[in-house]
Structure formats: structure tokens, C-alpha cells
Amino acid sequence: MPPLSIEQHWIDTSHGQLFAQSWRPYVEHGAPIVLLHDSLGCVALWREFPEQLATACGRQVIAYDRLGFGRSAPFPGTLPANFVENEAQAGFQALREQLDFNAFVVFGHSVGGGMAVGCAAAYPQACQHVITESAQAFVEDRTLAGIRDAERQFAEPGQMARLQKYHGEKAHWVLRAWVDNWLSDAFSQWRLDAQLSRVRCPTLAVHGDRDEFGSALDPQRIAALTAGPASLRILPDCGHVPHREYPDAVLAAVSAFLDPAKA
Known part of the structure; x- marks a missing residue:
């Protein structure tokens, strides 16, 4: 018998279906972990991490493509400036209702981390x-500089094919939704403070010390402003994708955070 049961799901919303996938250990305990992807991400771009996470933690792991990303339906129009806080009442709520889970753990990468807080x-x-x-x-400023650098790289010949592989005809929208929102005047004053003040559960903020899209000020702010207990894990010599660069360290940190008896 394989160690995990893997299922695909289609989640209905008023704007079209969302694609989701779950990894369930045959022996599991605890609430499911829901993964929220980054600004250019999708289920497929988590690669082997969901399976590794399910195995390490002994919990069901659920990942989904937000509307406009991956295998989900296109987003109707442009992404609004309040898209980070909106996700809790949009795709996440639909996922929770249709997969019928109450208690949950939420894990978000990059902008998905802000959505996880929300x-x-x-x-x-x-x-x-x-x-x-x-x-x-x-x-x-580091975030904006990193986005501008990435935008220049995607303008080079053949680079958009990297996004089209995962997002198909939606690839241009995905790129513009990221770049245009973060670089806009309307988004310049955005911050997580209000959402952090309403978080009551334990929080773990993982960050690489060489993250090209954000300094240590980000996880420090998250840990300082959350209303519940919080801890930091700064990974040395690590960039923006710790779960790909140092998966063992991330898995160990998350497993110990969720089940201190394993630490």
C-alpha cells in the first residue's frame, strides 16, 4: 500500500472552478494543512513538497490554484488591490465548505503567507x-526591486514560456497581476498589521536571510504583531523559496511547530 492517498478536486465558485489536490496519509492525525501559493505559483509548482509535508507531519495536505492561476478558471478582470485579505472569503472559503473541513492549519508562501494570516x-x-x-x-523597497528585476527577466525571449507551462493562456494575466498590483500607488501603503492583530493561534514565520523579495523585517513584524504566540526561523544562506532550497529544514521546523513532542 502506498504511504499516501492523492486526490484531485474541483471547487465551484461564482466565477468558475478552482483546481485542488490533496495528499492524505493512511495513518493521519490532526487538522489538515492548507497550502497557499505565491504570486506566480500553483499546485504543480509546489512540486514534491506537499507529499513530503504530509509524510513528515502525518496530516492531510491540501493545495489549490487560486482563481486565475494554474488549472483554475480565469480571474474575471484585473486583480483588486485588496486581493490578499479577500482570499479568506473567496477561494479559501469555497475550498473549506466543499471539502468539508472545520479546523485547519494554514501554510502560505510569499504573498500566500499574507493570505494565510488573513x-x-x-x-x-x-x-x-x-x-x-x-x-x-x-x-x-527590497520587494519592489525584486519584482522589477523579475519583470525585466520575463521580458527576455522565451522566458514567458516558463509561466505558460503552468498557467497556459492565463500566464500574461498572472505576471501582470503580480507586477502591476505591487508596483501601483494604490498598493503602496498595504500592510498585514490589521490581520495580524486578529490572529490568536500560534504562528511560525520562516524566512531566508538572502530572500530577494523581503528582508528579515517582514518575519520580525509578523512575529511582533500577531496576537497569539509566535516564533521565527531564519534560514542561513537561503533565498525566497526555503521549501525548495532547504526542504529538510522547513519540514523539521513545521513538524516540530505542529507537534512539539517530535522536536
Whole structure:
């Protein structure tokens, strides 16, 4: 018998279906872990991490493509400036209702980390733990510089094919949704402070010390402003994707955070 059961799901919303996938250990304990992807991400770009996480923690792991990303339906129009806080009442809520889970753990990478905080704030009785990885807590100069560099790289011949592989015809929208929102005047004052003040559960903020999209000020702000207990894990010589660069360290940190007896 394989160690995990893997299922695909289609989640109905008023704007089209979301694609989701789950990894369930045959022996499991604890609330499921829901993964929220980054600004250019999708289920497929988590690669082997969900399976590794499910195995390490002994919990079901659920990942989904937000509307406009991956295998989900296109987003109707442009992404609004309040898209980070909106996700808790949009795709995440639909996922939770249709997969029928109450208690949950939420793990978000990059902008998905901000959305994870929003989900914990929106459902304080149901969220048991929140994990942010390389999350932004405010609009930092380093974040904007990293986005401008990435935009220039995607303008080079053949580079958009990297996004089209995962997002198909939606690839241009995905790139513009990221770049245009973060570089806009309307988004310049965005910060996570209000959502953090409503998080009651334990929070773990994971960050690489060489993250090109955010300094240590981001996880420090997350840990300082959350209303619940919080801890930091700064990974040395690590960039923006710790779960790909140092998966063993991330898995160990998350497993110990969710089940201290394993530490």
C-alpha cells in the first residue's frame, strides 16, 4: 500500500472552478494543512513538497490554484488591490465548505503567507496554527526591486514560456497581476498589521536571510504583531523559496511547530 492517498478536486465558485489536490496519509492525525501559493505559483509548482509535508507531519495536505492561476478558471478582470485579505472569503472559503473541513492549519508562501494570516484572522476559532514562509508584511523597497528585476527577466525571449507551462493562456494575466498590483500607488501603503492583530493561534514565520523579495523585517513584524504566540526561523544562506532550497529544514521546523513532542 502506498504511504499516501492523492486526490484531485474541483471547487465551484461564482466565477468558475478552482483546481485542488490533496495528499492524505493512511495513518493521519490532526487538522489538515492548507497550502497557499505565491504570486506566480500553483499546485504543480509546489512540486514534491506537499507529499513530503504530509509524510513528515502525518496530516492531510491540501493545495489549490487560486482563481486565475494554474488549472483554475480565469480571474474575471484585473486583480483588486485588496486581493490578499479577500482570499479568506473567496477561494479559501469555497475550498473549506466543499471539502468539508472545520479546523485547519494554514501554510502560505510569499504573498500566500499574507493570505494565510488573513485566513487565520477570519476564522480564529477554526485555525489551529499559521505558518508563513518568505511572507511580506508590508511593501518594502527590497520587494519592489525584486519584482522589477523579475519583470525585466520575463521580458527576455522565451522566458514567458516558463509561466505558460503552468498557467497556459492565463500566464500574461498572472505576471501582470503580480507586477502591476505591487508596483501601483494604490498598493503602496498595504500592510498585514490589521490581520495580524486578529490572529490568536500560534504562528511560525520562516524566512531566508538572502530572500530577494523581503528582508528579515517582514518575519520580525509578523512575529511582533500577531496576537497569539509566535516564533521565527531564519534560514542561513537561503533565498525566497526555503521549501525548495532547504526542504529538510522547513519540514523539521513545521513538524516540530505542529507537534512539539517530535522536536
